[in-house]
Amino acid sequence: MRQGRLERRAAMATLLAGRDDDLLVVPGLGSTCWDLAAAGDNDRNFYLWGAMGGAAMIGLGLALAQPKRRVAVITGDGEMLMGLGALATIGIQRPANLAVIVFDNGVYGETGMQPSHTQSGVDLLKVAGACGIGICLDVRDEAGLADLAKRLKGLRATLFARVLIEASDPPRVLPERDGVVLKQRFRAAIGIES
Amino acid sequence: MTEPSINWPDQLFATFKRAGIRQVGYVPDAGHARLIDRCRADAEIRDVVLTTEEEGVALAAGAWLGGERSALLMQSSGLGNCINMLSLARTCRFPLLMLITMRGEWQEFNPWQEPMGSIVEPVLKLCEAEIFRARTPDDVEGMAERAVQLAFGDERIAAVLLSQELIGKKVWTK
Numbered sequence: 001m002r003q004g005r006l007e008r009r010a011a012m013a014t015l016l017a018g019r020d021d022d023l024l025v026v027p028g029l030g031s032t033c034w035d036l037a038a039a040g041d042n043d044r045n046f047y048l049w050g051a052m053g054g055a056a057m058i059g060l061g062l063a064l065a066q067p068k069r070r071v072a073v074i075t076g077d078g079e080m081l082m083g084l085g086a087l088a089t090i091g092i093q094r095p096a097n098l099a100v101i102v103f104d105n106g107v108y109g110e111t112g113m114q115p116s117h118t119q120s121g122v123d124l125l126k127v128a129g130a131c132g133i134g135i136c137l138d139v140r141d142e143a144g145l146a147d148l149a150k151r152l153k154g155l156r157a158t159l160f161a162r163v164l165i166e167a168s169d170p171p172r173v174l175p176e177r178d179g180v181v182l183k184q185r186f187r188a189a190i191g192i193e194s
Numbered sequence: 195m196t197e198p199s200i201n202w203p204d205q206l207f208a209t210f211k212r213a214g215i216r217q218v219g220y221v222p223d224a225g226h227a228r229l230i231d232r233c234r235a236d237a238e239i240r241d242v243v244l245t246t247e248e249e250g251v252a253l254a255a256g257a258w259l260g261g262e263r264s265a266l267l268m269q270s271s272g273l274g275n276c277i278n279m280l281s282l283a284r285t286c287r288f289p290l291l292m293l294i295t296m297r298g299e300w301q302e303f304n305p306w307q308e309p310m311g312s313i314v315e316p317v318l319k320l321c322e323a324e325i326f327r328a329r330t331p332d333d334v335e336g337m338a339e340r341a342v343q344l345a346f347g348d349e350r351i352a353a354v355l356l357s358q359e360l361i362g363k364k365v366w367t368k
Contacts, residue, residue, distance in 0.1 A: 024259075024260075026256075046259055049285075050278075050281050050282065050285065051252060051255075051278075051279055051281060051282040052278070053248070053252075053279070054248070054249075054251070054252030054255070054279055054282060055252075056252075057249045057250075057252035057253045057256065058252045058253070058255050058256035058259070058282075059256060060242070060253055060256060061217060061252065061253040061254060061255060061256025061257035061258075061259070061260065061262075061264065062256035062257070062259050062260040063256075063260075064216075064217055064240050064242075064256075064257065064260070064262070065216070065217070065256065065257045065258075065259070065260025065261055065262035066260040066261070083249070083252075085244070085245030085246050085249060086245075086249055086252075088245050089242065089243070089244055089245055089249055092243070093240075093242060179282075179285035179286030179287070180285075180286055180287050182286065183258075183259065183286045183287070183288065186259055187258075187259060187261065190260070190261070192260075192261040
């Protein structure tokens with residue numbers, strides 16, 4: 001475990017503290033999904049139990065469809081690496097209501113803590129910036145996290161944030177896993193008739 | 195290639211408009227060039243150029259979560275890039291309307307297109323997609339309309355395969 005990094009569950013709780021009904025959240029599969037569930041279940045969460053590499057693109061489709069609401073994709077470094085092209089796609093669409101936040105611990109936590117590319121120098125922040133995402137935040141401490149939480153409440157431009165977290169493995173908190181249920185309750189919560 | 199009597203790309207565009215399609219994901223493709231141009235020129239349709247087709251499967255899921263209908267354009271090789279992401283559509287029953295231009299069949303010049311082109315239908319079948327195979331310009335509109343109904347009415351994967359005869363022979367100019 002790298003010292004001095006943020007703890008993932010606390011980081012998620014800080015980002016979602018005082019969450020309003022206009023914030024829609026899509027985690028990646030695995031650890032960020034459990035983190036999101038641990039922060040409190042919400043019909044406006046669309047938990048992923050699979051579709052690795054797809055979180056940011058689900059966020060993009062959702063952000064384009066719901067321009068008056070804010071969308072936060074909160075995923076891990078491994079999940080983001082699998083869908084790196086999504087940053088290029090988002091970089092040219094740039095919906096003002098989309099934030100892509102990567103909890104970067106440099107390891108694949110779900111599979112036994114094998115090192116990810118970010119541990120060996122791949123810099124997701126630079127990738128996001130090079131893809132044209134204008135606001136790229138390097139979040140390393142509580143102050144940075146508080147700033148990100150504040151920006152999330154008043155999102156006005158596409159944002160990317162890398163949150164450096166420690167490589168911990170807190171107990172799993174498992175949300176609903178029936179995909180149809182998750183989809184229907186999400187749509188109902190934001191007022192879409194089925 | 196002679197101008198076909200029926201302009202099926204324009205018919206597909208008209209089908210999109212009637213269906214209320216608001217997002218169109220695509221990887222640039224010669225067979226879909228006309229349809230892509232029409233979508234790009236339309237103020238109500240958000241055209242989303244993708245780096246790989248699987249992004250479009252996730253995009254379509256997000257669009258539906260947000261209450262919008264979308265379509266995904268690709269050529270046959272792109273289906274191979276989508277397979278695991280199709281789990282998202284199947285597990286959650288997201289509507290997924292796919293229009294796939296076929297390569298690797300009639301008058302194909304490039305043998306590298308054949309392995310994927312030849313397994314598009316069985317792969318889609320294994321993924322529980324409803325498959326429509328358009329061989330002539332007359333087939334396209336009716337099949338597209340039916341695919342729209344199936345995708346958005348039944349929340350299913352529906353794929354219209356546009357045969358290579360429809361698109362014409364690829365002209366190699368370089």
